[in-house]
Amino acid sequence: MLTDQQIQDLNQPLLDDHQFRYQFLTELLARRGVEAPDVVQQLVAFQVAIPSWALGTGGTRFGRYPLGGEPRSLEEKIQDVALLNRLNGSSNSISLHIPWDIPQDVPALQQQLRESGLTIDSMNSNTFQDQKNQPYSYKFGSLSNTETAVRQQAIQHNIECVEYGKQLGAKIHTVWLADGSNFPGQQHLRRAYQRTAESLASIYEAMPSDMTMLIEYKPYEPHFYSTVIPDWGTSYSLCQYLGQQAQVLVDLGHHLPNTNIEQIVGRLKHFGRLGGFHFNGSMYGDDDLTTGSTKPFQLFLIFNELVDAAQDQTLAEAAVAYMIDASHNTKDPLEDLLQSVESILGAYAKALLVDRAALHEAQESNDVVRAEELLRDAFLTDVRPLVAEAYRQAGGALSPVAVYRAGQVREQLIQQRGKLSLSTGL
Numbered sequence: 363m364l365t366d367q368q369i370q371d372l373n374q375p376l377l378d379d380h381q382f383r384y385q386f387l388t389e390l391l392a393r394r395g396v397e398a399p400d401v402v403q404q405l406v407a408f409q410v411a412i413p414s415w416a417l418g419t420g421g422t423r424f425g426r427y428p429l430g431g432e433p434r435s436l437e438e439k440i441q442d443v444a445l446l447n448r449l450n451g452s453s454n455s456i457s458l459h460i461p462w463d464i465p466q467d468v469p470a471l472q473q474q475l476r477e478s479g480l481t482i483d484s485m486n487s488n489t490f491q492d493q494k495n496q497p498y499s500y501k502f503g504s505l506s507n508t509e510t511a512v513r514q515q516a517i518q519h520n521i522e523c524v525e526y527g528k529q530l531g532a533k534i535h536t537v538w539l540a541d542g543s544n545f546p547g548q549q550h551l552r553r554a555y556q557r558t559a560e561s562l563a564s565i566y567e568a569m570p571s572d573m574t575m576l577i578e579y580k581p582y583e584p585h586f587y588s589t590v591i592p593d594w595g596t597s598y599s600l601c602q603y604l605g606q607q608a609q610v611l612v613d614l615g616h617h618l619p620n621t622n623i624e625q626i627v628g629r630l631k632h633f634g635r636l637g638g639f640h641f642n643g644s645m646y647g648d649d650d651l652t653t654g655s656t657k658p659f660q661l662f663l664i665f666n667e668l669v670d671a672a673q674d675q676t677l678a679e680a681a682v683a684y685m686i687d688a689s690h691n692t693k694d695p696l697e698d699l700l701q702s703v704e705s706i707l708g709a710y711a712k713a714l715l716v717d718r719a720a721l722h723e724a725q726e727s728n729d730v731v732r733a734e735e736l737l738r739d740a741f742l743t744d745v746r747p748l749v750a751e752a753y754r755q756a757g758g759a760l761s762p763v764a765v766y767r768a769g770q771v772r773e774q775l776i777q778q779r780g781k782l783s784l785s786t787g788l
């Protein structure tokens with residue numbers, strides 16, 4: 363399905379236009395002292411992981427409208443991510459969810475990953491649902507539960523995820539905790555935190571020394587009065603309690619409306635505790651829309667903080683694990699993911715164009731307008747030729763969505779997997 367040669371053939375009619383636009387932008391940027399090929403190189407190097415649960419349709423808790431051709435197994439999920447990566451060269455890893463993605467044949471899986479040029483990015487535990495044959499329920503929480511036996515079951519599940527991660531070479535174990543309460547007085551707020559910290563410590567101890575635990579926060583949903591880890595401050599304090607291998611994970615949709623997320627990013631970078639990122643688009647809450655679809659300026663400002671921190675010699679170099687965490691109710695999931703990666707690369711490219719020395723000077727001299735104009739100038743630059751050039755240099759498609767459609771990928775997937783195939787996920 364969609365060979366490299368086909369991708370190159372489908373690029374042909376777009377090539378002339380692309381070269382004209384890329385050349386023009388290269389000359390324009392050179393006048394400002396920016397080397398376009400350097401920016402492209404950084405875009406080629408940038409990778410964002412694809413979660414196994416974003417490959418099928420999902421979206422709301424009310425209804426699901428399957429599109430057909432959804433991956434039916436872990437092997438087919440890996441095939442889909444490999445296809446995305448061949449189209450854009452920017453998605454060379456996949457995140458797994460346990461128990462949705464329990465590997466049956468580890469050596470065969472490792473071989474498939476090698477042949478596809480992919481790695482496993484992270485393992486994600488699931489204590490937000492009860493699984494079949496599970497002795498205890500998570501109705502009243504998992505790692506924070508008042509009952510020792512329930513907490514123990516949740517700890518064991520997380521340790522099992524760590525073990526699968528070790529087998530598959532994953533270097534990250536991500537914990538998102540759905541625990542919380544729906545009514546005032548339901549939960550002792552301090553004790554719930556304390557129990558969670560202790561449970562996390564048991565999981566932390568089971569991790570190998572080269573694995574990182576990412577702790578994700580979320581202010582509400584599925585609980586609506588309180589969540590045990592509602593904000594970055596709580597995640598940060600848990601990381602401090604656990605040790606250096608624990609890091610905060612920022613999910614763009616896990617904030618109350620109008621939260622200044624770029625400031626949170628800056629703070630966590632300053633503290634050396636920003637370990638991971640979940641990209642998605644948000645209008646009201648955890649909407650899981652296409653990244654960059656509603657607030658592209660915010661996405662740019664977040665990348666501006668990341669690039670600023672990366673270029674700051676005084677800060678310790680710490681890798682941030684980037685992943686898309688979205689859901690798709692009305693779009694073809696693969697097209698949605700291609701759009702998301704494109705928005706992410708575009709925001710990154712724009713952040714790389716910011717004249718940092720001039721911005722620093724404007725900030726130091728309190729020149730408000732100049733500082734703002736410097737950011738706007740970078741944000742308003744049309745960087746699409748840079749992103750397309752990065753795709754081209756990685757052997758991908760100049761326009762991944764167009765090539766995906768021209769190659770009739772979904773039609774082929776439906777033919778192979780059927781009209782009614784359903785992928786695991788929410």
Ligand SMILES: [Mn+2]
Nearest residue numbers: 578613640687
């Ligand atoms: Mn997330």
